[in-house]
Amino acid sequence: MHTRILLKVFGCFHKIERGDNHEKCGYCFFIHGTWRSYSNVTSNKLRRSYMKIRDYREEDQASWLRCRVLSFMDSSYFDDVQRDREKYDNPVIQIVAVDHNGVVGFLDCEYEEKQGDVCYFKGDRGGVIWHMGLLPDYRGQGLATAMWHAAKKRLKENHVHRVEVWTQDDLEATRWYLKQGFVFKEAYLNAYLKGSLGDPTLKKFLNLQDCGDIFGIRSLNFEAPIERKEELADICYRLHEVRVYEAEL
Numbered sequence: 001m002h003t004r005i006l007l008k009v010f011g012c013f014h015k016i017e018r019g020d021n022h023e024k025c026g027y028c029f030f031i032h033g034t035w036r037s038y039s040n041v042t043s044n045k046l047r048r049s050y051m052k053i054r055d056y057r058e059e060d061q062a063s064w065l066r067c068r069v070l071s072f073m074d075s076s077y078f079d080d081v082q083r084d085r086e087k088y089d090n091p092v093i094q095i096v097a098v099d100h101n102g103v104v105g106f107l108d109c110e111y112e113e114k115q116g117d118v119c120y121f122k123g124d125r126g127g128v129i130w131h132m133g134l135l136p137d138y139r140g141q142g143l144a145t146a147m148w149h150a151a152k153k154r155l156k157e158n159h160v161h162r163v164e165v166w167t168q169d170d171l172e173a174t175r176w177y178l179k180q181g182f183v184f185k186e187a188y189l190n191a192y193l194k195g196s197l198g199d200p201t202l203k204k205f206l207n208l209q210d211c212g213d214i215f216g217i218r219s220l221n222f223e224a225p226i227e228r229k230e231e232l233a234d235i236c237y238r239l240h241e242v243r244v245y246e247a248e249l
């Protein structure tokens with residue numbers, strides 16, 4: 001009984017269902033420090049019977065934050081870890097996909113009350129998808145599409161006519177946005193350099209004489225025009241295209 005309660009506190013039902021091999025449960029990540037496939041926990045059938053697409057609630061916060069970290073782990077946003085839920089300045093539609101263990105997917109879309117308040121491009125009243133992701137083992141079942149349809153319905157009810165999204169060069173996400181009718185508009189680079197202080201490339205990018213006493217550069221992260229892609233690809237240890245897409249509703 002005691003184990004049962006303890007496991008419920010951590011959002012894990014694996015031991016209750018299987019009774020063994022508790023370490024294989026994805027939701028025990030924070031106990032065991034490793035991410036393992038959630039498919040070991042329960043069957044697709046059982047998952048679907050609990051699955052709901054609904055509005056985010058305050059009490060989802062911890063589960064939402066954990067889901068975001070794990071959903072981005074295999075994407076170019078792996079190091080974009082958010083430890084608190086932001087407060088939006090404008091109205092926002094926050095949709096989650098949940099099963100009996102908590103949040104497994106999320107989509108936040110902030111939208112304008114006044115034109116120009118949220119969007120990068122000028123035009124009709126618009127919104128921006130700031131966060132979207134699904135835990136890896138819940139992908140390919142139409143859950144992101146279902147969350148997007150729920151968000152779109154609400155956006156239209158609020159007279160929002162277009163939505164923008166900023167995303168990097170992840171194939172899965174790019175394919176998904178294109179399939180939903182998003183159209184590529186423009187891009188810039190998200191570039192990362194590192195090295196020792198004697199490195200001629202770093203010297204070119206930094207005025208090291210004015211830096212004071214430092215030992216080396218762990219990571220120099222900067223944005224650059226897309227036209228510099230070829231040149232920066234040769235010297236950066238990490239380089240992403242950041243692309244903005246737009247969809248008419």
Ligand SMILES: CC(C)(COP(=O)(O)OP(=O)(O)OC[C@H]1O[C@@H](n2cnc3c(N)ncnc32)[C@H](O)[C@@H]1OP(=O)(O)O)[C@@H](O)C(=O)NCCC(=O)NCCS
Pocket residue numbers: 071072075077132133134135138139140141142143144145146166167168170172173175176179
């Ligand atoms: C991009 C992402 C959110 C898509 O989520 P998803 O839930 O897998 O998306 P969907 O299931 O709606 O669509 C994906 C595929 O499932 C298919 N699908 C849709 N409904 C389905 C259903 N009922 N059963 C089975 N498959 C289905 C879709 O046709 C699509 O396949 P296709 O592209 O080969 O045609 C997800 O890959 C992800 O979280 N990626 C990492 C995080 C990330 O990059 N986020 C974006 C940052 S801006």
